[in-house]
Amino acid sequence: MITSFLIKSLDRTIVVTVAILLVLAALVPALNLLTAPDHPLHVPTYLVSLFGKYLTYALLALALDLVWGFCGILSLGHAAFFALGGYAMGMYLMRQIGARGSYGNPLLPDFMVFLNWKELPWFWYGFDMFWFAALMVVLVPGLIAFVFGWFAFRSRVNGVYLSIITQAMTYALLLAFFRNDMGFGGNNGLTDFKDILGFNIQADGTRAALFAASALALAVSLVITSGIVRSKFGKVLVALRDAESRTRFLGYRVEHMKLFAFTVSAMMAGVAGALYVPQVGIINPGEFEPGNSIEVVIWTAVGGRGTLIGPIVGAILVNGGKSIFTAAFPEFWLFALGGLFVLVTLFLPKGVVGTAQHYLARRRAYRETSRPENATGLADAEPLAAE
Amino acid sequence: MTEKTTKSLLYLDGVSVSFDGFKALNSLSFIVEPGELRAIIGPNGAGKTTMMDIITGKTRPDAGAVFFKGDIDLTKKDEAEIAQLGIGRKFQKPTVFESHTVWDNLELALNRSRGVFATLFYRLTGEDKARIEEILTTVRLTARRDDLAANLSHGQKQWLEIGMLLAQEPELLLVDEPVAGMTDAETAETAVLLKEIARTRSVVVVEHDMGFIRDLGVKVTCLAEGSVLAEGSIDFVSNDPKVIENYLGR
Numbered sequence: 001m002i003t004s005f006l007i008k009s010l011d012r013t014i015v016v017t018v019a020i021l022l023v024l025a026a027l028v029p030a031l032n033l034l035t036a037p038d039h040p041l042h043v044p045t046y047l048v049s050l051f052g053k054y055l056t057y058a059l060l061a062l063a064l065d066l067v068w069g070f071c072g073i074l075s076l077g078h079a080a081f082f083a084l085g086g087y088a089m090g091m092y093l094m095r096q097i098g099a100r101g102s103y104g105n106p107l108l109p110d111f112m113v114f115l116n117w118k119e120l121p122w123f124w125y126g127f128d129m130f131w132f133a134a135l136m137v138v139l140v141p142g143l144i145a146f147v148f149g150w151f152a153f154r155s156r157v158n159g160v161y162l163s164i165i166t167q168a169m170t171y172a173l174l175l176a177f178f179r180n181d182m183g184f185g186g187n188n189g190l191t192d193f194k195d196i197l198g199f200n201i202q203a204d205g206t207r208a209a210l211f212a213a214s215a216l217a218l219a220v221s222l223v224i225t226s227g228i229v230r231s232k233f234g235k236v237l238v239a240l241r242d243a244e245s246r247t248r249f250l251g252y253r254v255e256h257m258k259l260f261a262f263t264v265s266a267m268m269a270g271v272a273g274a275l276y277v278p279q280v281g282i283i284n285p286g287e288f289e290p291g292n293s294i295e296v297v298i299w300t301a302v303g304g305r306g307t308l309i310g311p312i313v314g315a316i317l318v319n320g321g322k323s324i325f326t327a328a329f330p331e332f333w334l335f336a337l338g339g340l341f342v343l344v345t346l347f348l349p350k351g352v353v354g355t356a357q358h359y360l361a362r363r364r365a366y367r368e369t370s371r372p373e374n375a376t377g378l379a380d381a382e383p384l385a386a387e
Numbered sequence: 388m389t390e391k392t393t394k395s396l397l398y399l400d401g402v403s404v405s406f407d408g409f410k411a412l413n414s415l416s417f418i419v420e421p422g423e424l425r426a427i428i429g430p431n432g433a434g435k436t437t438m439m440d441i442i443t444g445k446t447r448p449d450a451g452a453v454f455f456k457g458d459i460d461l462t463k464k465d466e467a468e469i470a471q472l473g474i475g476r477k478f479q480k481p482t483v484f485e486s487h488t489v490w491d492n493l494e495l496a497l498n499r500s501r502g503v504f505a506t507l508f509y510r511l512t513g514e515d516k517a518r519i520e521e522i523l524t525t526v527r528l529t530a531r532r533d534d535l536a537a538n539l540s541h542g543q544k545q546w547l548e549i550g551m552l553l554a555q556e557p558e559l560l561l562v563d564e565p566v567a568g569m570t571d572a573e574t575a576e577t578a579v580l581l582k583e584i585a586r587t588r589s590v591v592v593v594e595h596d597m598g599f600i601r602d603l604g605v606k607v608t609c610l611a612e613g614s615v616l617a618e619g620s621i622d623f624v625s626n627d628p629k630v631i632e633n634y635l636g637r
Binding site: 002004005228231232233235236238239242243245246247248249250251252253254256257260 | 443445465466467470471475476478482484485486487491494495496498501502503506507508509510551555
């Protein structure tokens with residue numbers, strides 16, 4: 001059952017992309033660790049972490065694309081799930097600091113000592129164990145998405161209204177996490193991490209491993225998403241995106257379908273956040289900023305929503321552009337981002353990847369119909385080529 | 388429950404519904420027997436579409452009873468449940484899934500387990516494949532099976548939708564204006580197809596085209612202002628003075 005699900009997920013583009021990711025997962029760390037710093041092929045550690053960060057963004061965009069591109073749910077709160085996964089990982093990393101914090105308390109993180117707390121809040125229990133934190137990385141975003149989706153989809157909240165309440169959700173979480181007495185470090189968030197799984201988080205080797213883990217997580221998520229999209233379930237998702245009430249009259253429980261996609265997507269976003277935090281070294285409530293979620297939408301739109309490769313390409317392109325642009329003209333980045341979104345919406349509604357695919361498909365169709373032995377097929381294919 | 392309800396396939400009694408004070412249905416009573424093909428006519432705003440909305444669970448009635456197969460209370464169920472019970476609906480405007488191929492449209496409509504995990508791990512069996520191919524032949528779309536539904540002509544979309552209803556294997560089929568926008572030849576073919584379908588299940592057709600209804604040659608119900616005005620053969624109904632005044636005469 002699972003095997004056939006996975007086999008179905010693999011078409012040429014997916015195989016090629018997964019192969020590229022696997023090669024990167026091996027090659028980039030090798031070039032970073034095994035070459036001398038003055039070697040022409042040496043990849044400096046800061047670049048490893050930067051690209052590792054891009055890969056986690058790509059995973060977040062892929063997660064959004066599952067619900068937006070294939071299911072029509074424009075979530076403007078997906079960065080919240082990313083941040084929740086990040087906080088779960090951050091809590092693990094805080095507890096790994098142990099007695100090495102400024103106050104030297106073996107149990108309590110520094111900010112709790114500072115707030116004069118005497119014991120660890122109950123929700124911090126278990127986060128000293130990696131397996132527990134890893135479980136929470138998927139469970140917490142998944143559970144919140146499930147509860148949120150349960151109410152939203154059952155009451156048939158759709159379109160703009162749904163987008164607005166996802167935005168409200170991330171804003172509510174932002175305000176909650178800002179409060180010191182929530183027990184998540186308030187305004188400053190969680191930082192000053194030392195170790196992950198016993199390895200120094202600043203070490204080149206750890207950074208390279210985190211990069212490889214990000215590439216692997218993206219590859220695995222790509223295969224899972226592709227499997228979902230190519231199954232009959234995926235066809236139902238597209239069907240309900242285009243004609244929701246028709247799908248209902250075919251006997252499908254639309255709200256269950258949406259809920260499943262939304263929850264899976266939130267879990268993937270959580271994994272992305274968990275890989276992001278150790279690479280940037282901090283997680284704070286700013287990650288819940290509504291603007292962050294909107295940026296994810298832009299990456300996905302630029303790359304091409306409704307394609308699986310699009311969001312990955314979009315996230316890397318836009319963030320690469322952002323890194324270069326903010327260094328050169330720091331004040332203008334937001335204008336450039338807004339302009340990019342307008343241009344893509346106007347001229348490339350299918351995004352970079354979607355437009356390229358459309359162009360290639362048209363060229364293939366044109367070539368097939370212009371071949372003389374296919375002349376009988378001409379009548380059928382004509383409207384397509386003449387488009 | 389009365390004796391009457393247990394025999395009929397669909398039983399509506401005293402159904403009323405109003406929208407913002409406008410009475411769309413006014414104590415409507417209506418019975419469909421198993422295997423019956425029934426035509427419904429009536430002027431705009433007579434409540435034809437509202438009646439279908441109530442049967443399929445899209446709208447809840449303010450008052451009245453709606454029973455399917457004798458004792459299933461449809462007013463307590465939602466669209467998906469009612470569809471799974473075996474009531475199929477064809478809309479006025481052809482609604483097929485445009486970004487799916489003809490084949491996928493039929494595969495989605497096929498009467499199989501429709502849960503999240505059942506669809507996630509669904510594999511096309513030989514039996515399902517044969518069934519889809521059979522339907523493709525019936526609705527004459529075999530040559531276009533791999534084309535996107537968006538690229539079909541208007542008439543072909545109507546036929547695909549009828550094919551999807553066949554795939555659903557409903558016991559009761561509600562068809563809203565199946566020949567709107569069709570050529571005369573297509574209209575005649577559709578009448579043949581509907582009669583064919585009605586051999587194995589009950590069909591309720593809402594239509595404005597009197598010629599088409601004459602082609603069907605079945606019992607006709609005329610609705611006006613939310614209740615039944617007249618019921619009987621096409622000749623009987625079209626000679627009824629109330630019907631002429633309310634509908635045909637206009």
